[in-house]
Amino acid sequence: MTIKQTLKLCFLLLIFSCASSKISKIEGERLTIDENINPKTEIENFIKPYREHVNKDMDNVISYAPETYTKSDGELNTAIGNLMADAVYDEGNPVFYKKTGKYIDFVLLNHGGIRSIISKGNVTTRTAYEVMPFENSVVVAAIKGDKVNEMMTYLANAKRAHPVSRQLQLTITADNEVKSATVHKEPIDVTKTYYVATNDYLYNGGDGMTFFKPNDGLTVLDYKIRNVLIDNFKKTDTLHPVRDNRFIKLNF
Template identity: 50%
Template structure:
């Protein structure tokens, strides 16, 4: 009788194990594996017919964006270009001055340090500002890139490398906060930063674009940066903020960078 009961218990155990196994099998998800992707290129251009329902849906938003972009923010009493001076230009001076004015308080509030000067690149200015209304669209035309303002800490030696780059390039790269005077033979006659004589033993804080920090336009001296601070502020946004708070733009070619004749 004892053997029979033991046999029955074993049968029950085996039955339970079998049922449990079947349950587990039935609960498994069927995993489908991606084996192939097929696609084709669909060219979309001006020859495609406009879908009226989509165009009607988009129109109010498009109209609003156009109105915002074209709303007058400031006024330019004359054309502002990057070709009206050999060493500094109205467009370059405006851009550099905007960065100095808009970035300095942000950098100060975040780091407690003072911004010394600005260096941008001549090629980064993509359009002139024509006489008349200045709008947000103007900023997009002049600066179509998504470049952020970055502040770089440079040793005095690296600043000298920067000056040599400016002299060799013979282009009106925008600067602000410095006064660089060259002799007839392109040697440096004088250099002041924030109104003080240049000190090669001092470190300086230079505002520029994140593109140039990475060595863009062959500005390799930025590779020697002691520290780089991205202030999360686009150059274009700084322009729009500046346009919003001023009435009239009046940049001039001046004596911030020139050669003694």
């Protein structure tokens, strides 16, 4: 018998074997998971001390908010957005300097990344988790001034309160054109390299922010935005975020 004939015979035997095999019938049942499910007592008792420990840490008071702050309290800059961007600058700058010997020029975050309000009253660790539940971390991109100008055009066209830190000042016209843009009160220099802190989601093109690439380098701070907020909140008894003129629109 040739190899070809042998292969044909094996193929036929396989077909007949499959045809004669019994196919098992698989049945399933859909289980609804809701508040009506009673927890297992032994599992609940095992988890209880861990849950209580976590809740104690999460509800630890680390600051106080005299007002309620939301991401809808301003057209192009909000108190909560300004707070977040400034916190990334203040907490991230020493880390960046230690890694590179350089300073962050300014910070850009995204409006959609603010996931909760800061309610009037005690500010806790849980507050930071609610405002920033994602695992986004701080990165610093080294980009030329022409890319910074692209960023300004993006912000003008986006017409959203994307948080920027106080080192940047952007004014746009009623027609959403860039009227003026400065970093550290100086006009943007297209030949200069600027060190812009953001989060890893935006650096990779999130929200259509493609101006971070190409660049002259990237520094990963290994510092989550959420941890930035926690560290920043702990430094003051009372939060005092405000709206200001860092990103404004003219009415004429």
